Structures are given as structure tokens and as C-alpha cells.
Amino acid sequence: MDLVVNGDRHTLEMDPRTTLLDALREHLGLTGAKKGCDHGQCGACTVLLEGRRVNSCLILAVTLDGASVTTVEGLAHPVQEKFLEHDGFQCGYCTPGQICSSVGMLDEALSDDDPPELSDAEIRERMSGNLCRCGAYPNIVRAIREVAAR
Amino acid sequence: MTATSERAVGQPLRRIEGPDKVTGAARYAAEYQVGDDLAYGWVAQSPVAGGTLTGVTVDPLVEADDVLAVLWHGNAPRLAEGDDPELAVLQSDRISYRGQALALVVARTLEAARAAAASLQLSIDPSPADTVLSFARDDLYTPEKVNPDFPSETSTGDVSAAFDAAPVRVDVTYSTPALHNSPMEPHATTALWEGDELVLYDSNQHPPGVAATLATLFELPPERVHVITEHVGGGFGSKGTARPNAVLAAMAARVTGRPVRLALPRQALFSMVGHRTPTIQQLRLGATPDGKLTAIDHLAVAHTSRLFEFAEQTAVTTRHLYEAPAVRTGHRLARLDMPTPRWMRAPGEAPGMVGLECAMDELAIALSLDPIELRVRNASSSLLTDCLRHGADRFGWHDRDPRPRQRRDGDWWIGTGVASATYPAMVQPSTARARRLSTGDYEVSIAAADLGTGARTVLTQIAADALDVPHDRVRVRIGDSTLPFASVAGGSSGTASWGWAVTGACRALRDSGGSDEATFDSSDLVEQLNQEGKHAYGAHFAEVRVDAVTGEVRVTRLYGLYAAGRILNPRTARSQFIGGMTMGMGMALHEEGVLDPNVGTWVNHDLAEYHVPTHADIESITAEWLDDAGEGQNPMGSKGIGEIGIVGSPAAIVNAVWHATGVRVRDLPVRLDKLLPHL
Ligand code: FES
Ligand code: FES
Numbered sequence: 001m002d003l004v005v006n007g008d009r010h011t012l013e014m015d016p017r018t019t020l021l022d023a024l025r026e027h028l029g030l031t032g033a034k035k036g037c038d039h040g041q042c043g044a045c046t047v048l049l050e051g052r053r054v055n056s057c058l059i060l061a062v063t064l065d066g067a068s069v070t071t072v073e074g075l076a077h078p079v080q081e082k083f084l085e086h087d088g089f090q091c092g093y094c095t096p097g098q099i100c101s102s103v104g105m106l107d108e109a110l111s112d113d114d115p116p117e118l119s120d121a122e123i124r125e126r127m128s129g130n131l132c133r134c135g136a137y138p139n140i141v142r143a144i145r146e147v148a149a150r
Numbered sequence: 151m152t153a154t155s156e157r158a159v160g161q162p163l164r165r166i167e168g169p170d171k172v173t174g175a176a177r178y179a180a181e182y183q184v185g186d187d188l189a190y191g192w193v194a195q196s197p198v199a200g201g202t203l204t205g206v207t208v209d210p211l212v213e214a215d216d217v218l219a220v221l222w223h224g225n226a227p228r229l230a231e232g233d234d235p236e237l238a239v240l241q242s243d244r245i246s247y248r249g250q251a252l253a254l255v256v257a258r259t260l261e262a263a264r265a266a267a268a269s270l271q272l273s274i275d276p277s278p279a280d281t282v283l284s285f286a287r288d289d290l291y292t293p294e295k296v297n298p299d300f301p302s303e304t305s306t307g308d309v310s311a312a313f314d315a316a317p318v319r320v321d322v323t324y325s326t327p328a329l330h331n332s333p334m335e336p337h338a339t340t341a342l343w344e345g346d347e348l349v350l351y352d353s354n355q356h357p358p359g360v361a362a363t364l365a366t367l368f369e370l371p372p373e374r375v376h377v378i379t380e381h382v383g384g385g386f387g388s389k390g391t392a393r394p395n396a397v398l399a400a401m402a403a404r405v406t407g408r409p410v411r412l413a414l415p416r417q418a419l420f421s422m423v424g425h426r427t428p429t430i431q432q433l434r435l436g437a438t439p440d441g442k443l444t445a446i447d448h449l450a451v452a453h454t455s456r457l458f459e460f461a462e463q464t465a466v467t468t469r470h471l472y473e474a475p476a477v478r479t480g481h482r483l484a485r486l487d488m489p490t491p492r493w494m495r496a497p498g499e500a501p502g503m504v505g506l507e508c509a510m511d512e513l514a515i516a517l518s519l520d521p522i523e524l525r526v527r528n529a530s531s532s533l534l535t536d537c538l539r540h541g542a543d544r545f546g547w548h549d550r551d552p553r554p555r556q557r558r559d560g561d562w563w564i565g566t567g568v569a570s571a572t573y574p575a576m577v578q579p580s581t582a583r584a585r586r587l588s589t590g591d592y593e594v595s596i597a598a599a600d601l602g603t604g605a606r607t608v609l610t611q612i613a614a615d616a617l618d619v620p621h622d623r624v625r626v627r628i629g630d631s632t633l634p635f636a637s638v639a640g641g642s643s644g645t646a647s648w649g650w651a652v653t654g655a656c657r658a659l660r661d662s663g664g665s666d667e668a669t670f671d672s673s674d675l676v677e678q679l680n681q682e683g684k685h686a687y688g689a690h691f692a693e694v695r696v697d698a699v700t701g702e703v704r705v706t707r708l709y710g711l712y713a714a715g716r717i718l719n720p721r722t723a724r725s726q727f728i729g730g731m732t733m734g735m736g737m738a739l740h741e742e743g744v745l746d747p748n749v750g751t752w753v754n755h756d757l758a759e760y761h762v763p764t765h766a767d768i769e770s771i772t773a774e775w776l777d778d779a780g781e782g783q784n785p786m787g788s789k790g791i792g793e794i795g796i797v798g799s800p801a802a803i804v805n806a807v808w809h810a811t812g813v814r815v816r817d818l819p820v821r822l823d824k825l826l827p828h829l
Contacts, residue, residue, distance in 0.1 A: 015259050015261040015262070017261040017265075018260075018261060022260060022261075025181070026260060029183055030174070031174070031177060031178075031180075031181035032173070032174020032175075033174075034178075034334070034335070034383070035180075035336070035413065036334045036335070036336070036416065036757070037416040037756065037757045038415060038416065039416065039756060039757075039758070041416075041756060041757040041758040042334065042416075042757050044334055071174065072172075072173060072174035073173065073174040073175075075173075080172040080173065083168075083172050084164055084165070084168045084169065084172060085164070087164075087165070087721050087722065087724070087725050089168075089171055089172075089602070090384070090601075090602030090603065090604070090722075090725050090726070090729060091333070091334065091335065091381075091382060091383045091384040091601055091602030092167070092170075092171030092172075092176055092381060092383070092602065093178065093333075093334040093335040093383025093384060093602075094334045095171050095172060096172075096174050099172060123765075124765040124766045124768065125765075125766050127765040128764045128765045128766040130765065131334065131757060131762060131764060132334070132765075133332055133333055133334045133384050133386070133733075133762060134334070134384055134602050134725070134729045135725075135728055135729035135730070135731070135732030135733060135763070135768075135771075136725060136728075136729065137732065137763070137764075137765050137768040137771075138728060138768060138770075138771055139725065139728075140765070141765065141768075
């Protein structure tokens with residue numbers, strides 16, 4: 001099967017049970033997307049599939065022939081700098097997921113026919129699928145808010 | 151000393167590894183590329199809490215092409231004896247808890263390993279399981295010591311007589327549930343043998359400790375085990391020592407002759423890596439009518455396992471936080487067919503301060519005295535008093551109506567609560583090495599682990615000041631067991647311990663008159679230190695609103711003010727404080743291992759059902775600090791800050807819920823079903 005990841009086309013031969021997350025981590029060496037639960041419960045594995053945020057642990061890679069995926073390694077987005085500025089992480093394990101999720105979330109809001117106001121409460125609600133056990137939440141929200149305000 | 155640069159310590163330096171963490175370049179234990187023949191391990195866990203494993207049947211048709219080995223006690227290599235019986239994996243037929251590793255499948259792919267492990271037939275003779283902790287058990291016993299080395303019982307004065315004679319009394323029982331550390335990175339190891347050297351990429355809080363343990367178990371000279379721990383996705387105590395994943399991965403790599411990766415699935419973390427014991431705490435407080443404590447009596451019951459005694463030091467804080475002529479504390483344990491409880495962020499202090507600080511709130515109510523005033527009148531430390539008084543000003547406590555159930559906004563009852571916080575300021579021996587590089591920069595090495603605390607960054611600041619150079623001329627190397635010995639990243643002691651060694655090495659190099667390298671071992675100095683009675687203090691304030699119709703609790707504001715020595719990096723320190731407070735909120739409202747007593751397991755063993763705080767739970771969390779730099783007992787004047795945020799913050803929330811609603815919940819967490827009947 002073919003997968004376009006961060007702009008590069010890869011031809012992969014894998015066990016049909018391989019998830020997108022394991023395809024990225026174990027077959028392509030792209031370990032930016034993290035495995036926190038493997039069950040769609042934590043958001044650490046969030047990547048952008050055709051620009052939309054998804055939990056990559058919940059998708060079988062074989063269903064994505066020809067699809068285009070962006071991982072944290074392929075991003076160059078202002079939110080990354082804001083994470084550094086506001087200390088939007090401690091251990092960093094949820095961070096790629098938080099970053100991909102916030103990029104997807106900002107895009108969803110922008111492309112909405114009736115764009116929502118991204119208040120702190122709205123950002124929190126929209127980011128709640130991404131757990132952070134280190135508790136960096138207020139700093140993450142601050143980082144996203146500053147990008148959203150632009 | 152001549153200052154050649156602006157002091158780095160005290161600056162809000164950004165995390166040195168930050169750019170790697172926001173781009174995906176930072177590598178964790180399961181992410182190293184170690185060759186084309188990498189194999190994957192998957193553990194088969196016990197479905198019963200007690201019994202004997204009599205055999206393992208492998209279906210020869212399942213994943214036949216890919217399975218490389220199936221290990222169990224019938225065929226696994228023998229390990230030497232170590233001090234942690236939970237690391238004697240696949241060594242005996244005895245089953246001591248549900249979730250124990252009984253077999254390990256090693257396969258060419260992750261998918262094959264998982265499917266083959268699921269298809270194993272485990273022949274088990276089960277035995278009845280005893281899994282429920284209660285105060286009424288007749289087999290509770292008094293452990294000799296409680297973690298790490300405190301006497302189990304203490305007594306001054308005649309507590310019973312003082313309590314009986316006290317004009318105002320509170321006699322209450324609080325309980326806290328089993329809690330699970332749940333770091334976002336599951337415990338993981340990539341193991342390989344290079345000749346007879348064992349190399350482990352392992353997620354842990356103590357690389358040299360893990361190396362020493364593995365050397366013992368595999369009977370290797372210590373220098374032949376190399377543990378690499380570059381980044382750790384959180385630990386919160388659960389990675390303080392080697393866990394079964396490290397031993398199993400090393401064993402599998404030896405048997406198959408290939409590198410083996412073993413990342414525990416999330417569900418396995420609930421049983422295989424430790425948890426915080428549930429506690430039941432009896433508190434009896436007696437006071438004079440003007441609010442002077444005359445009797446404090448704190449008895450705590452907890453569980454431990456059949457394999458290993460871990461005794462949570464639940465009542466230890468009660469020994470020193472407040473002054474009274476009669477104080478008695480004690481601990482009792484039940485040995486159950488359960489996984490061994492271990493350290494979870496502020497073991498002892500976190501659950502014990504739920505009991506003490508909620509009981510203090512109840513006493514203040516019985517006395518018709520402001521809860522801050524009651525604490526101030528009995529505080530053993532002026533730092534605690536400072537935090538309470540200044541915290542009250544900054545939080546806006548003073549116009550509070552002390553009566554419960556007075557503020558209402560639409561459907562919401564609103565209330566505020568307070569609790570004290572404290573955590574010991576500890577230092578442990580460590581060694582560091584400083585080198586002058588040919589480029590003129592400096593390299594400082596110590597085998598410490600950065601779990602997200604910011605250790606790499608703050609050690610860079612400490613080294614820069616000790617060398618009198620700008621921080622960008624210092625490279626700190628950590629996360630590798632072959633570097634000079636570092637103590638564990640635990641007990642909020644990392645920065646104090648490692649920073650002392652780093653300071654020593656850097657000063658020695660600076661003052662050496664031109665040598666290129668200096669090493670410093672802090673052991674002698676640390677041994678001479680009297681660490682008793684040295685603590686960080688704080689005060690937590692919470693404002694909550696409780697939905698009168700649904701019982702939902704929201705924490706509108708959580709505020710912490712700390713006296714925790716010199717704050718070395720305000721940016722990373724603030725993150726540690728608010729991280730601890732966030733976990734404290736989880737403890738008050740969300741987190742609870744729900745036991746199925748028949749099978750001895752927590753039925754909610756995943757992140758969908760074990761609720762940790764999410765983005766949507768957090769409204770306003772603020773941490774500030776007072777300067778008490780003179781108090782820290784090390785060259786930096788620092789105290790530990792990683793754990794104090796979870797100490798007292800749960801009680802502040804529980805007390806605020808009472809103030810909002812008039813409902814006193816004594817059994818954590820405060821779930822809406824406990825409030826609803828009384829609203
Ligand atoms: S790893 Fe995919 S949601 Fe947790
Ligand atoms: S930074 Fe550690 S889990 Fe979010």
C-alpha cells in the first residue's frame with residue numbers, strides 16, 4: 001500500500017492488523033506520534049489525516065491506501081513556538097498529540113461556516129480528547145489562545 | 151567570586167530539550183532504532199488473583215511463522231535473587247495477584263506477539279482471593295517501619311485522656327481509594343545484548359538503580375549493564391525502580407539473540423507497576439474553645455501485597471505539622487492478594503493530608519473558628535503561617551461567610567476551602583563530573599533522569615553559575631547509567647541532590663587553576679547533614695461550584711502559595727506546582743480504582759474509565775511562592791517542589807464542596823452520586 005507522510009510517498013508492506021500509529025512508529029521510524037493507550041482514550045497519537053485530526057491508534061493502516069498524513073515531524077506551525085514560550089508541557093509525551101490536535105482544532109474552527117469564538121472554555125472543550133498527566137493544561141491553552149488570536 | 155555573567159539561577163530559562171519535544175525528535179524508550187532483527191514482546195497476565203500456574207499451552211497454528219519464543223516459569227532462564235520479589239518474573243508457579251506476568255511471547259511483529267499472547271492457554275489452579283481492605287479485618291498488623299524508614303507508631307502525652315477531656319472534639323473516618331500513577335508514557339524497554347553487555351533503553355526515574363538491579367538479576371558485573379534514559383514520559387513514582395518490563399525485555403533478548411522491545415499496554419500499568427494504596431483513616435482531634443489543639447490521634451489502615459511489604463506513611467505528616475501536647479499516630483496493614491502498592495506522588499503526605507486537613511476543617515466548624523485561624527494557632531512552622539496568611543490575602547478569603555450553603559448563582563452552589571501543604575526537603579548523595587572542552591565550553595555529566603521536571607535545564611543553570619559562565623556555554627549530559635552516580639528522581643529530592651554534586655564539580659573545576667576535569671561526590675557532606683524537620687510548606691485554596699440539580703462539581707479556582715526554598719527556574723517550577731495541584735484535583739474529584747473484589751482487579755483499568763483531569767476540568771490554577779531561600783539546605787538554597795502541589799489540594803477542594811453545599815464527603819473521590827441525595 002501507499003501512504004504519503006509529511007509529503008513523502010512510502011510503499012509499505014505490513015500485517016493487515018497494523019494501525020496507522022504502528023505503521024508510523026514501527027515501519028517508518030516516525031516516533032513523534034506517541035502511544036499512550038492504543039485505544040483512542042488519550043490523544044497522544046493524534047495526527048492529521050487529510051488535514052483532519054484523528055487518533056492514529058484507531059485506524060488500520062491498510063484502509064488508508066493513497067492517503068496523506070501529517071505528523072508532528074512534518075509541522076512547522078506557530079503553536080510549537082508558543083508551547084516553548086508558555087511551557088506547554090513537562091515530560092513531552094502528550095505534546096505531539098496536543099500540537100497536532102491544536103493545529104487541527106484551529107483549522108476546524110477557521111473553516112466552520114459560522115466560526116466559533118475560541119474562548120478559553122471553547123479551546124478546553126475542543127482539546128479535551130488530549131490528556132496531559134503532567135497537568136500542563138493552562139499553559140497549553142495559553143499557547144493555543146495566542147495563536148488563535150492572530 | 152567575580153560574577154562574569156548574569157546569574158542563570160532564578161531565570162525562567164526555557165527547557166533545553168523543548169525544541170525536540172515539540173517537533174517529535176525527542177526519543178523515549180520504545181522509540182530507538184536498534185537493528186533490522188528487532189523483536190516484540192507481549193505479556194500474558196494472570197486472570198486470577200491467586201493460585202498456581204501448572205502449564206502453558208501454545209497453539210502451534212497461531213502466528214507460527216512469527217513467534218520466536220514463549221517464555222514461562224517452565225522454560226524461562228533462571229534469575230538470581232534480588233530485593234524486589236515482583237522482579238522475579240517467570241520464576242515460580244505461584245500467582246500472587248491478578249495481572250501478574252505469567253508468560254511472555256516474543257515475535258517478529260507487534261501484531262503477532264499480541265495475538266499469540268491472547269491465544270495462550272494458561273492452566274491455573276485458582277485459590278480464593280482476599281482483596282478487600284477494611285477497618286474491621288481481624289488480621290491487620292503493625293508494620294515495623296513505614297516508607298521509607300519511619301517508625302510505624304509514635305506517641306507523646308496521653309492522647310486518650312487528652313481527647314476525652316477536650317471541650318471540643320472531632321472524631322471522623324476518611325477514606326481514599328486506590329490511585330494509579332498513569333504516566334502518559336507506559337513503562338517500556340528496548341533491550342539488546344552486545345556480547346555480554348546488556349543495553350537497555352528504559353523509561354525510569356533512576357538509570358543507575360535500574361542498571362544495578364538488572365546486573366544483580368542477570369549476574370553481571372555492574373559495568374556490563376548500560377541503561378539509557380534520555381527522555382521519560384512521566385513517572386510520578388511508578389518508575390522509581392526497575393519494573394518487570396525491563397527484566398522481561400532483557401530475558402527475551404537473551405533467549406532470542408535479538409533486540410527486543412517491550413512496551414506495556416496501558417491496561418497493564420494498573421497492576422504491574424505499582425499504585426497508591428487505598429487508605430482508611432481514623433482522626434480524633436481535641437481542642438480548647440479558643441482553638442488550641444490538645445489531642446491529635448491519627449490511625450491509618452492500608453493494604454500491601456503477599457509478595458512484598460510496602461507500608462504507606464500516611465500519618466507521618468500529622469507528627470509535625472501542628473503542635474499539641476498529646477499526639478499519637480499509627481499504621482496498620484492488611485496483606486491482600488493484590489498487586490504491591492508503591493510510590494505515587496507524595497506517598498503518605500497526599501492521602502494523609504486528606505484525613506488531617508479535612509478533620510481540621512471539621513474542627514474549625516465545631517469551634518466556629520475560621521479554618522485559617524485554627525491552623526495558624528497551631529502551626530509548627532512560621533513558613534506555614536506565612537503561606538496561609540498571605541495566601542488568604544491573595545486568594546481573597548476575608549469576606550467569606552463561614553456558613554455553608556450561602557452562595558448561589560443560578561443552579562450553582564458556590565463555596566471556598568483551604569488546606570495546608572508540606573513536603574520534606576530531602577537531599578541524597580550524588581556525584582557529578584565537569585569538563586572543559588577544547589571549544590572552551592563545558593560539559594557536565596550526571597546519571598540523573600528528567601521526567602519532565604526540567605532537570606536538564608535547571609542543572610545547566612546551576613552549573614553555569616558555579617562555573618561563572620553564561621548558561622549557553624554549558625552542556626549537561628544526563629539520562630545514562632554510565633555517567634557519574636545520581637540519586638533517584640523521587641521524593642522531590644532530584645534537583646537538591648544533583649545540583650549539589652554539579653555545583654561541587656563545577657566549582658572544583660573553576661578553582662583548579664587550569665585542569666580540564668573535576669569530579670565531586672556529595673556523599674560525605676550529605677551524610678553530615680541533619681535533614682530532620684526540614685520541610686517545604688504551602689497553602690492551597692479552592693473555589694468550587696456544585697450544580698444543585700446534577701451534583702456536578704467544578705473547580706472555579708485553585709490557588710497555591712508555597713515557601714519552597716529558592717525557586718531556581720520560575721517557568722519550570724510553576725509547571726511542577728500546577729501539575730501537582732492538577733493531580734490533587736483528580737484525587738479530590740475524579741480518580742478512583744474501582745475494585746471487583748471477586749477477581750481482585752480494578753475494573754476501570756484504562757484511561758476512559760479511570761478519570762484523570764482533562765482540559766475541560768481546568769478553569770483557573772495558579773501557583774505562587776514566597777522567598778525562603780535561606781532555608782534550603784544545599785548550595786542552591788532549594789527545596790523539592792515536585793510533590794507538594796498534591797499535598798493538601800484535595801482537602802481544600804473537599805472542604806470547599808462542604809462550604810458550597812453543606813455536604814461533608816469523607817470518602818474520596820467526591821462523586822456526584824455522593825452529593826446528589828443531600829442537595
Ligand atoms: S494512543 Fe491513540 S488515543 Fe491513546
Ligand atoms: S507533558 Fe507529560 S503528559 Fe503532557
